[in-house]
Amino acid sequence: xxxxxxxxxxxxxxxxxxxxxxxxxxEDAITYSYDGTPxxxxxxxxxxxxxxxxxxxxxxxxxxKECFSIVxxxxxxxxxxxxxxxxxxIILDMSQxxxxxxxxxxxxxxWVEPGVITSQLHQAVEEIGLFYPPDPGSMNICxxxxxxxxxxxxxxxxxxxxxxxxxxxxEVVLPNGEIIMCGGKSVKDVAxxxxxxxxxxxxxxxxxxxxxxxxxxxxxxxSKTMLAYFNTQTDAGRTVSAIISxxxxxxxxxxxDNTTIRCVEEFAHIGLPTDxxxxxxxxxxxxxxxVEEEAxxxxxxxxxxxxxxxxxxxxxxxxxxxxxxxxxAFSALARxxxxxxLEDITVPRSEIATMLEKISAIxxxxxxxxxxxxxxGDGNLHPTCLTDERDHNEISRAEKAYEEIFIEAVKxxxxxxxxxxxxxxxxxxxxxVTGYTAIETMRTIKKALDPNxxxxxxxxxxx
Amino acid sequence: xxxxxxxxxxxxxxxxxxxxxxxxxxEDAITYSYDGTPxxxxxxxxxxxxxxxxxxxxxxxxxxKECFSIVxxxxxxxxxxxxxxxxxxIILDMSQxxxxxxxxxxxxxxWVEPGVITSQLHQAVEEIGLFYPPDPGSMNICxxxxxxxxxxxxxxxxxxxxxxxxxxxxEVVLPNGEIIMCGGKSVKDVAxxxxxxxxxxxxxxxxxxxxxxxxxxxxxxxSKTMLAYFNTQTDAGRTVSAIISxxxxxxxxxxxDNTTIRCVEEFAHIGLPTDxxxxxxxxxxxxxxxVEEEAxxxxxxxxxxxxxxxxxxxxxxxxxxxxxxxxxAFSALARxxxxxxLEDITVPRSEIATMLEKISAIxxxxxxxxxxxxxxGDGNLHPTCLTDERDHNEISRAEKAYEEIFIEAVKxxxxxxxxxxxxxxxxxxxxxVTGYTAIETMRTIKKALDPNxxxxxxxxxxx
Numbered sequence: 001x002x003x004x005x006x007x008x009x010x011x012x013x014x015x016x017x018x019x020x021x022x023x024x025x026x027e028d029a030i031t032y033s034y035d036g037t038p039x040x041x042x043x044x045x046x047x048x049x050x051x052x053x054x055x056x057x058x059x060x061x062x063x064x065k066e067c068f069s070i071v072x073x074x075x076x077x078x079x080x081x082x083x084x085x086x087x088x089x090i091i092l093d094m095s096q097x098x099x100x101x102x103x104x105x106x107x108x109x110x111w112v113e114p115g116v117i118t119s120q121l122h123q124a125v126e127e128i129g130l131f132y133p134p135d136p137g138s139m140n141i142c143x144x145x146x147x148x149x150x151x152x153x154x155x156x157x158x159x160x161x162x163x164x165x166x167x168x169x170x171e172v173v174l175p176n177g178e179i180i181m182c183g184g185k186s187v188k189d190v191a192x193x194x195x196x197x198x199x200x201x202x203x204x205x206x207x208x209x210x211x212x213x214x215x216x217x218x219x220x221x222x223s224k225t226m227l228a229y230f231n232t233q234t235d236a237g238r239t240v241s242a243i244i245s246x247x248x249x250x251x252x253x254x255x256x257d258n259t260t261i262r263c264v265e266e267f268a269h270i271g272l273p274t275d276x277x278x279x280x281x282x283x284x285x286x287x288x289x290x291v292e293e294e295a296x297x298x299x300x301x302x303x304x305x306x307x308x309x310x311x312x313x314x315x316x317x318x319x320x321x322x323x324x325x326x327x328x329a330f331s332a333l334a335r336x337x338x339x340x341x342l343e344d345i346t347v348p349r350s351e352i353a354t355m356l357e358k359i360s361a362i363x364x365x366x367x368x369x370x371x372x373x374x375x376x377g378d379g380n381l382h383p384t385c386l387t388d389e390r391d392h393n394e395i396s397r398a399e400k401a402y403e404e405i406f407i408e409a410v411k412x413x414x415x416x417x418x419x420x421x422x423x424x425x426x427x428x429x430x431x432x433v434t435g436y437t438a439i440e441t442m443r444t445i446k447k448a449l450d451p452n453x454x455x456x457x458x459x460x461x462x463x
Numbered sequence: 464x465x466x467x468x469x470x471x472x473x474x475x476x477x478x479x480x481x482x483x484x485x486x487x488x489x490e491d492a493i494t495y496s497y498d499g500t501p502x503x504x505x506x507x508x509x510x511x512x513x514x515x516x517x518x519x520x521x522x523x524x525x526x527x528k529e530c531f532s533i534v535x536x537x538x539x540x541x542x543x544x545x546x547x548x549x550x551x552x553i554i555l556d557m558s559q560x561x562x563x564x565x566x567x568x569x570x571x572x573x574w575v576e577p578g579v580i581t582s583q584l585h586q587a588v589e590e591i592g593l594f595y596p597p598d599p600g601s602m603n604i605c606x607x608x609x610x611x612x613x614x615x616x617x618x619x620x621x622x623x624x625x626x627x628x629x630x631x632x633x634e635v636v637l638p639n640g641e642i643i644m645c646g647g648k649s650v651k652d653v654a655x656x657x658x659x660x661x662x663x664x665x666x667x668x669x670x671x672x673x674x675x676x677x678x679x680x681x682x683x684x685x686s687k688t689m690l691a692y693f694n695t696q697t698d699a700g701r702t703v704s705a706i707i708s709x710x711x712x713x714x715x716x717x718x719x720d721n722t723t724i725r726c727v728e729e730f731a732h733i734g735l736p737t738d739x740x741x742x743x744x745x746x747x748x749x750x751x752x753x754v755e756e757e758a759x760x761x762x763x764x765x766x767x768x769x770x771x772x773x774x775x776x777x778x779x780x781x782x783x784x785x786x787x788x789x790x791x792a793f794s795a796l797a798r799x800x801x802x803x804x805l806e807d808i809t810v811p812r813s814e815i816a817t818m819l820e821k822i823s824a825i826x827x828x829x830x831x832x833x834x835x836x837x838x839x840g841d842g843n844l845h846p847t848c849l850t851d852e853r854d855h856n857e858i859s860r861a862e863k864a865y866e867e868i869f870i871e872a873v874k875x876x877x878x879x880x881x882x883x884x885x886x887x888x889x890x891x892x893x894x895x896v897t898g899y900t901a902i903e904t905m906r907t908i909k910k911a912l913d914p915n916x917x918x919x920x921x922x923x924x925x926x
Contacts (some may be wrong), residue, residue, distance in 0.1 A: 104811075106708055106811075107707075130710075157651060164657070174904060178900045180898060180901040181898070184878065185876050186842055186876070187809070188620060188843050188881035188882050189809060189896075190613065191878045191879050193665055193909075194627070194660055194665070195661075195904060197627070200660075201656070202657070218710030247592060247593075248681075249680070249681065287750065287752065289753070290750045290752070346650070346651050346652060347649060348570045380649075413649070414647070414649050415649045415653075418651035418652060419651050421653050422653070422654055435644070437642070438658060439655065445656070445911060446656075448910070449904065
């Protein structure tokens with residue numbers, strides 16, 4: 001264990017960022033001791049709000065010299081513990097870096113600071129007919145920097161991809177305190193190694209992002225939102241595969257099981273039938289003619305796969321209400337029991353139905369209540385365990401259930417995390433997906449770039 | 464300089480791959496001494512055709528033990544010297560690994576071996592209504608493995624992206640001979656570092672690809688191909704920006720200057736007017752209704768930006784003829800002088816017109832004949848110097864011209880290579896784009912993963 005941060009080191013930090021940007025009280029530390037991940041927390045020694053990239057460089061150099069750790073943090077909405085403090089660390093709070101620096105309509109790009117709230121970027125670009133597709137569930141509070149660090153997904157991933165598909169450039173403070181720029185406004189650039197994509201999803205362990213260049217696309221002309229109800233999860237899962245097999249790529253295909261439907265309805269009161277087994281929320285977007293055609297085919301696909309009913313949102317407001325209800329799934333589930341453990345497995349789309357069956361069986365086997373929802377079109381499911389952390393036996397059963405869910409997902413050709421990251425919460429399962437040799441490769445790179453292990457140590461894997 | 468490969472080492476190689484897969488004659492060596500890059504060549508000590516990934520692993524381990532180098536090679540069509548032998552190396556010829564292993568219609572993926580010819584994959588997937596967009600100019604002879612190693616682009620990059628956007632999984636023999644799998648059929652996967660995207664474009668310096676999982680998409684329903692003629696390059700360049708600003712993303716926007724037009728016409732006889740300054744070859748694709756609308760808007764954009772004439776291909780055959788003619792640009796230019804040096808700068812789309820003007824001025828300044836064509840929609844231009852390598856003075860002027868072109872491209876926010884890679888040919892200019900600190904970061908990773916520098920040493924940067 002590294003020693004704790006001494007008053008002398010705090011004084012040196014204060015010289016770099018100014019005393020008004022250094023916070024060391026217990027109250028401050030508690031606020032930053034957790035993120036969106038249950039069952040993990042740790043008090044930081046201090047919270048630092050840097051104002052310039054040069055200050056961050058100096059902080060990183062000081063950390064190397066004095067052997068303390070730095071944990072970068074945006075809004076702290078992460079679900080794998082990526083921004084939870086580690087022993088002997090300062091939190092580098094980037095939430096004040098919240099300016100949209102430029103929207104370039106000729107090149108369809110936006111330069112943003114890492115603390116920009118994702119939905120604020122959506123709004124800014126949509127006002128001028130452009131579109132930034134990644135829309136994590138937490139988009140109204142999470143930050144672009146965190147999205148890049150975790151390579152976040154969202155509801156539109158099926159058609160539009162995830163955060164990494166929209167990052168064109170990154171300014172990065174390296175673990176040695178030097179600053180580099182990777183990428184830029186050229187839509188094609190193969191000069192040197194692809195450092196940019198390697199930093200994306202590195203969860204704050206390889207660098208601190210200080211400026212991000214994002215790709216924008218033209219805003220889809222229109223969209224159509226549908227709800228399909230099913231008697232069995234298998235029918236719902238098969239519908240997803242059938243739609244893709246028909247070569248239709250909806251922007252959204254969300255799955256909600258009965259537990260989730262009931263919680264959402266109780267929370268949002270939008271008139272969902274609470275007696276159905278499951279539903280799919282589907283959206284197609286694009287040119288109006290294409291949308292009409294594709295929507296008709298989607299409805300047909302649902303019916304061919306035994307949908308009980310298919311409803312089409314009649315107005316934009318109704319569509320937004322449905323999508324907002326879906327976005328509330330996590331919060332709605334979280335209201336029901338004290339501790340909500342949200343998981344994030346992904347399987348090949350063809351295996352959705354099988355995976356849903358396995359989750360149900362595992363839930364029964366370990367006698368834990370699991371509500372499952374997620375981005376079914378991506379094969380990305382969020383089995384959510386509703387528990388009480390004071391009940392150690394229940395938590396232990398939940399952990400066993402998750403381990404089995406991870407193993408089954410990987411057996412089906414899937415992964416333990418589709419969009420939440422590995423962080424603290426899943427590092428012990430990482431080998432299931434990647435194997436030990438790949439982890440050793442990651443470790444070799446981390447050690448080479450961050451020999452003193454100062455940037456977010458102990459996340460993703462242990463050194 | 465490492466010592467040359469001894470007979471004992473050759474015997475050990477022969478034990479691994481079988482004597483029938485080891486080639487050491489001068490004639491064989493000459494065949495593998497060059498690739499598509501002019502002015503660079505080197506004889507390998509031997510050529511090896513491995514049959515299994517385990518054999519490759521053993522070869523790599525032997526290379527580490529005996530201190531020789533390994534240069535992986537597909538079809539050898541590279542344009543930056545990525546597959547040119549280095550001193551004391553064996554060529555690892557992967558061209559026999561040419562099987563399409565699986566096309567998964569439910570998940571829209573294809574598993575291929577690295578030696579599969581790109582256009583053969585196109586054909587195989589298009590027959591069942593699917594689409595693999597990356598289409599490098601050399602698609603009829605180049606291999607997928609090489610495409611991944613160089614992160615190749617092509618004519619459809621503007622709308623569909625480049626090779627890396629379609630690689631979902633990679634089986635890689637690491638520089639230590641161990642074998643890992645990165646990625647898979649899950650469309651979202653953030654477990655651990657993004658090794659997959661880091662290997663893509665690493666030009667054979669970080670690993671040998673033995674199996675590649677590609678993403679496929681539904682084949683666009685239809686397309687429309689247009690030719691627009693211009694009196695000035697500036698008008699052509701501005702047309703490109705204007706189309707994108709109108710939020711239309713054609714799949715193809717190719718630029719040909721007068722020199723290229725004349726050479727292509729002489730070569731292909733398709734009736735191009737040889738007296739015009741430049742032309743754009745444009746294609747929109749997708750749903751038929753959208754294609755009609757977008758084509759009309761593209762035509763309008765061309766006219767608003769002073770196009771002399773806009774022609775629409777009336778049949779599929781005519782469209783293919785036009786695109787094939789464009790694909791012949793490099794060959795057509797290459798016929799005119801003994802040595803053709805093809806470059807690959809990219810600038811932000813908004814800077815196309817400015818860059819074209821700069822290339823013209825530089826061509827005059829150094830008195831070298833430069834034909835320019837390229838993927839204008841991507842900002843990716845191929846200024847092509849028509850020279851004679853026996854004329855040292857001319858070659859020297861060409862080199863100076865290119866250096867100035869690189870500097871100007873970077874000044875405009877661009878890069879020295881959009882799709883050909885850094886390889887041997889451009890490594891001395893890499894710092895212009897990335898800066899020295901980023902190169903040091905790349906070097907640190909290369910040294911950590913390949914401490915004996917055995918995989919394609921001296922490519923991208925020097926150790």
